[in-house]
Amino acid sequence: MRRRSFLRVIASTGVVAATYRIIDVHAAAPTPPSANVEKLYLSDAAWRERLTPEQYAVLRFSETEFAGSSKLNHEYRAGTYVCAGCDLPLFKSEWKYDSRTGWPSFWQAFDDHLTTRRPIYAFRAPTEYRCARCDGHHGYIFEDGPPPTGLRYCSNGAALKFIRA
Numbered sequence: 453m454r455r456r457s458f459l460r461v462i463a464s465t466g467v468v469a470a471t472y473r474i475i476d477v478h479a480a481a482p483t484p485p486s487a488n489v490e491k492l493y494l495s496d497a498a499w500r501e502r503l504t505p506e507q508y509a510v511l512r513f514s515e516t517e518f519a520g521s522s523k524l525n526h527e528y529r530a531g532t533y534v535c536a537g538c539d540l541p542l543f544k545s546e547w548k549y550d551s552r553t554g555w556p557s558f559w560q561a562f563d564d565h566l567t568t569r570r571p572i573y574a575f576r577a578p579t580e581y582r583c584a585r586c587d588g589h590h591g592y593i594f595e596d597g598p599p600p601t602g603l604r605y606c607s608n609g610a611a612l613k614f615i616r617a
């Protein structure tokens with residue numbers, strides 16, 4: 453798609469979540485999942501039964517929750533953040549920090565529990581990350597995080613469950 457018509461598509465959609473879904477069509481091949489992670493495949497009906505409507509919208513439809521809407525923004529107790537779709541651990545509480553963006557943010561993840569895909573046609577679009585077990589959408593990786601990684605895993609709280617240590 454030529455850049456000009458691509459921008460027109462973005463302008464016409466109006467919402468960020470829809471923009472990312474369009475970009476997804478042109479995304480580069482995702483990174484292969486870790487050999488240590490057993491895949492979970494469920495039917496759409498089973499996902500609807502298993503997840504709340506909000507979890508379903510984020511995990512299965514790559515929607516983005518409203519900034520500041522997640523209770524996990526204010527969660528700083530010791531524990532582990534797992535995928536709300538399949539319970540695979542994704543982040544430790546010590547990797548969480550306040551990014552002041554309104555979304556739960558981490559500077560590190562259990563790397564082999566995530567897959568990533570990079571949009572190739574979108575200018576400066578961030579890399580998307582998904583759960584390696586259930587392929588649920590979680591968020592995007594930005595390069596404005598704190599040391600030592602300099603990364604910010606910008607997560608939808610609806611896609612995570614907090615397990616207190």
Ligand SMILES: [Zn+2]
Nearest residue numbers: 535538583586
């Ligand atoms: Zn999962």
